[in-house]
Amino acid sequence: MNSETFQLAGKLIAANYVHHATQGLKRVESLVQSLIAQRRLPDEGWNDSTVEHFMSCLSQMDSNNFVGNVGVGEREGRVWSSVVAKRHFYMTHGIGRSGDISANQPKAAGSSLLYSLTNLLALDALRLCGAKRTQQALVLPVATGMALSLVLQTLQALPALSVTAPSPSTSTDPGSSAPPLLPSSSPLPSVGVPGAPPRRLVVWSRIDQKTCLKCISTAGLSPVVVGLVRRGDALHTNLQEIERILQMQAAEVVCVLTTTSCFAPRSPDDVLAVSRLCQRYGVAHVINNAYGVQSEQLMKSIDSAMTHGRVDCYVQSTDKNFLVPVGGSVVASPHPSFIEALSQLYPGRASSSPIVDLFVTLVGMGRTTLRKLLATRKELLEYFCERIGAFAVEHGERLISDPRNDISLALSLDSLPPDSVSLLGSKLFYKSVSGPRVVVKGSRKSVCGIGFAGYGAHCDDFPSSYLAMACAIGVCREDIDVFMKRLEVAWRELHVATPPERASARPGRTPDHPVDSPLPSPGAVPPSGDSSSSSSSTLSSSPAVAIPLKPVLPKLPSPECHPVSGLAPPRSPCRETPSTELSAVASSCTEVTPVWVKQWMETCGSTMEEAKAAVDRHPDRDFVLVFARTQGKGRGTNNRNWLSPVGNVYMTVAIRKARLIPSREFLLPLETALVTLNAILRLEPHLSYPPKLKWPNDVVVNGQKISGCLIEEHRDYRLVGIGINVQEAPEVTDGGRPSGCLAQFGAKCSAEELAGAVFDVFLERLTTLHDGTRPELIAEWRAHVDWALPVHRRDAQRTLVRALEVTDWGQLIVEDANGRRETLTSEYLW
Numbered sequence: 067m068n069s070e071t072f073q074l075a076g077k078l079i080a081a082n083y084v085h086h087a088t089q090g091l092k093r094v095e096s097l098v099q100s101l102i103a104q105r106r107l108p109d110e111g112w113n114d115s116t117v118e119h120f121m122s123c124l125s126q127m128d129s130n131n132f133v134g135n136v137g138v139g140e141r142e143g144r145v146w147s148s149v150v151a152k153r154h155f156y157m158t159h160g161i162g163r164s165g166d167i168s169a170n171q172p173k174a175a176g177s178s179l180l181y182s183l184t185n186l187l188a189l190d191a192l193r194l195c196g197a198k199r200t201q202q203a204l205v206l207p208v209a210t211g212m213a214l215s216l217v218l219q220t221l222q223a224l225p226a227l228s229v230t231a232p233s234p235s236t237s238t239d240p241g242s243s244a245p246p247l248l249p250s251s252s253p254l255p256s257v258g259v260p261g262a263p264p265r266r267l268v269v270w271s272r273i274d275q276k277t278c279l280k281c282i283s284t285a286g287l288s289p290v291v292v293g294l295v296r297r298g299d300a301l302h303t304n305l306q307e308i309e310r311i312l313q314m315q316a317a318e319v320v321c322v323l324t325t326t327s328c329f330a331p332r333s334p335d336d337v338l339a340v341s342r343l344c345q346r347y348g349v350a351h352v353i354n355n356a357y358g359v360q361s362e363q364l365m366k367s368i369d370s371a372m373t374h375g376r377v378d379c380y381v382q383s384t385d386k387n388f389l390v391p392v393g394g395s396v397v398a399s400p401h402p403s404f405i406e407a408l409s410q411l412y413p414g415r416a417s418s419s420p421i422v423d424l425f426v427t428l429v430g431m432g433r434t435t436l437r438k439l440l441a442t443r444k445e446l447l448e449y450f451c452e453r454i455g456a457f458a459v460e461h462g463e464r465l466i467s468d469p470r471n472d473i474s475l476a477l478s479l480d481s482l483p484p485d486s487v488s489l490l491g492s493k494l495f496y497k498s499v500s501g502p503r504v505v506v507k508g509s510r511k512s513v514c515g516i517g518f519a520g521y522g523a524h525c526d527d528f529p530s531s532y533l534a535m536a537c538a539i540g541v542c543r544e545d546i547d548v549f550m551k552r553l554e555v556a557w558r559e560l561h562v563a564t565p566p567e568r569a570s571a572r573p574g575r576t577p578d579h580p581v582d583s584p585l586p587s588p589g590a591v592p593p594s595g596d597s598s599s600s601s602s603s604t605l606s607s608s609p610a611v612a613i614p615l616k617p618v619l620p621k622l623p624s625p626e627c628h629p630v631s632g633l634a635p636p637r638s639p640c641r642e643t644p645s646t647e648l649s650a651v652a653s654s655c656t657e658v659t660p661v662w663v664k665q666w667m668e669t670c671g672s673t674m675e676e677a678k679a680a681v682d683r684h685p686d687r688d689f690v691l692v693f694a695r696t697q698g699k700g701r702g703t704n705n706r707n708w709l710s711p712v713g714n715v716y717m718t719v720a721i722r723k724a725r726l727i728p729s730r731e732f733l734l735p736l737e738t739a740l741v742t743l744n745a746i747l748r749l750e751p752h753l754s755y756p757p758k759l760k761w762p763n764d765v766v767v768n769g770q771k772i773s774g775c776l777i778e779e780h781r782d783y784r785l786v787g788i789g790i791n792v793q794e795a796p797e798v799t800d801g802g803r804p805s806g807c808l809a810q811f812g813a814k815c816s817a818e819e820l821a822g823a824v825f826d827v828f829l830e831r832l833t834t835l836h837d838g839t840r841p842e843l844i845a846e847w848r849a850h851v852d853w854a855l856p857v858h859r860r861d862a863q864r865t866l867v868r869a870l871e872v873t874d875w876g877q878l879i880v881e882d883a884n885g886r887r888e889t890l891t892s893e894y895l896w
Contacts, residue, residue: 185203271304301528302333329503505532
């Protein structure tokens with residue numbers, strides 16, 4: 067209706083009513099105009115009537131809906147069923163033309179406009195989710211596997227082009243801070259040499275999902291399967307093997323195919339490190355980001371890879387990320403020329419159904435609702451981990467999770483008899499629970515003619531069967547609660563009793579499973595990945611851990627005790643709380659019943675000196691804990707001053723030597739670092755960067771020192787002084803490693819809570835481990851060390867050395883710039 071129509075209407079009904087209605091329609095037209103002009107998601111989603119109004123307007127732009135139109139061709143948008151026609155908003159011509167899926171269609175101006183807008187909205191959504199360097203996106207009416215196959219065929223067909231990085235220019239998007247779209251003529255990195263034999267190989271980082279392998283086969287190419295590196299419960303990208311293949315066969319490789327979104331225990335591939343390898347060897351890089359759009363962490367890793375290395379494109383599903391029916395995918399790239407080449411490779415027209423679904427959903431969501439959905443999913447992941455973690459403790463299992471994989475988690479099934487493991491999945495399915503996947507240890511399968519051992523677990527020798535789950539966009543708290551109830555019922559129905567030996571195992575630890583993954587040998591590249599990677603790729607080497615759960619330890623009887631740490635607030639400058647309540651727990655683990663005393667102080671000179679005094683007063687105690695909010699004479703290694711502002715942990719744990727077997731006493735510095743690390747992960751499993759270890763007893767996050775310890779001897783006790791930067795990062799004035807604090811990486815816990823967790827972990831470890839565990843302790847330590855961290859000797863020259871290996875007795879093998887190696891026992895590195 068135009069202005070003349072409204073004037074005529076004013077002669078039939080009251081003019082003021084017509085005016086009021088006109089204003090309402092103008093507001094709708096304003097929304098449409100803004101959408102077409104700004105080419106991005108509306109801030110607030112449209113209501114259904116506005117969406118239907120716009121879709122009706124678009125459909126009237128297609129020739130099959132013209133009044134009086136007559137078609138005499140073989141394809142004129144004829145649809146017999148009115149239900150089908152309504153489902154498609156009467157837009158029945160599809161999208162694209164023969165030879166180019168993104169080409170405008172003369173018979174369907176409305177459908178062509180719809181497709182152009184959908185591609186722009188998808189691009190804006192990807193940028194909003196973290197991949198700001200994305201320059202162009204193409205929505206395809208095929209699911210992720212077929213889209214990947216088309217991408218691989220496009221790479222194989224592309225001629226050699228000059229390598230030109232995207233150049234910045236003024237953004238055409240007034241509402242976005244992302245880089246602008248580049249012209250379609252922007253060159254694409256070289257993928258081949260004219261006249262050379264065709265490339266046939268795809269280097270594929272293993273993920274046990276059939277589609278990922280079949281897309282290579284469908285494209286007529288051959289996969290080169292690269293196994294993952296297992297560290298503890300986590301599976302990481304084998305960067306050494308990828309580089310070895312590229313060194314030998316780069317001329318035959320179409321691309322390296324990596325994966326971000328995946329089910330635990332697999333970690334997302336280190337796309338930044340791989341992008342640098344691809345850039346170095348002139349090989350294309352494709353990222354399978356199937357359901358990774360919902361993870362800001364994954365999207366930012368893709369953005370970093372596009373910024374600092376080579377990414378030709380990344381592919382994601384529409385249904386898994388945007389809550390639409392199955393059938394579509396989005397191919398995105400920092401190179402518009404690649405999207406143009408992909409569009410021209412698509413044969414014939416295509417269905418507009420997935421495009422309609424995505425467009426209607428995105429304009430209905432708007433930026434605000436999409437952000438809320440993403441934030442809710444992230445919050446619920448923590449809740450999901452807590453619920454599965456509590457279930458694991460109750461049933462003698464463990465939660466399997468990785469800070470880098472913030473979508474999926476898993477539950478070990480070690481206590482189930484082998485013949486009952488697969489039944490768990492069936493029982494859940496028949497209880498109307500969809501989504502969880504039971505992976506049976508040692509399963510074998512052949513996919514595309516390639517045999518895989520341990521199929522489903524992404525590696526040949528994962529030590530456990532497990533139940534994998536995902537906390538995906540759209541899930542709600544009620545879904546998790548109902549699932550947990552049905553899981554409990556299904557578990558009981560399997561009639562499995564928890565074995566006593568597992569009931570006493572400490573939570574969060576893999577029971578009786580040695581870590582036999584590749585470890586660095588002298589002269590080898592550290593297992594954490596590309597040694598040339600800068601600190602921006604610290605996530606690449608992050609070892610995942612089974613997230614430590616809340617301690618199964620008795621709480622102090624006093625109602626005034628802190629609910630997490632068990633420390634009682636002081637009534638006076640000093641208060642002591644002896645207890646023997648741990649004996650009930652420890653009696654099943656050791657012949658000696660431990661007794662302990664905790665001492666809380668507002669301030670003191672040194673917790674180390676206070677602990678010595680407490681030991682003198684309580685010579686019958688096995689453990690003594692002294693905690694202070696601040697200390698005036700804190701000491702570090704070599705009697706260095708330890709600054710002690712309020713907000714951090716300052717504590718000393720005294721341990722009777724009788725509680726330490728000789729090998730444990732020798733390795734106490736390494737074990738202290740593990741205790742601190744596990745305590746941090748127990749309270750803060752989702753820091754923005756994973757905490758790691760630096761030999762012999764420091765915890766570092768993103769290369770910054772978070773904690774350290776000092777070990778001394780007094781009477782028949784070992785005294786372990788521990789300092790952890792929780793809220794404050796004191797300035798380093800003596801040239802040592804820069805300090806950081808947990809709060810800057812997203813931690814919310816208090817110093818009191820963390821001190822209590824450290825003490826609890828000490829008690830758990832020292833009352834549940836027996837002689838003969840030295841190899842297990844060393845393996846655990848190796849799995850958490852930051853091999854890529856540069857270290858220096860604290861000498862006049864500050865000699866830079868490279869850590870190669872930790873020996874079976876905890877010594878560090880290092881190599882200097884001249885290739886000279888030596889084994890360190892107590893030297894001080896920073």
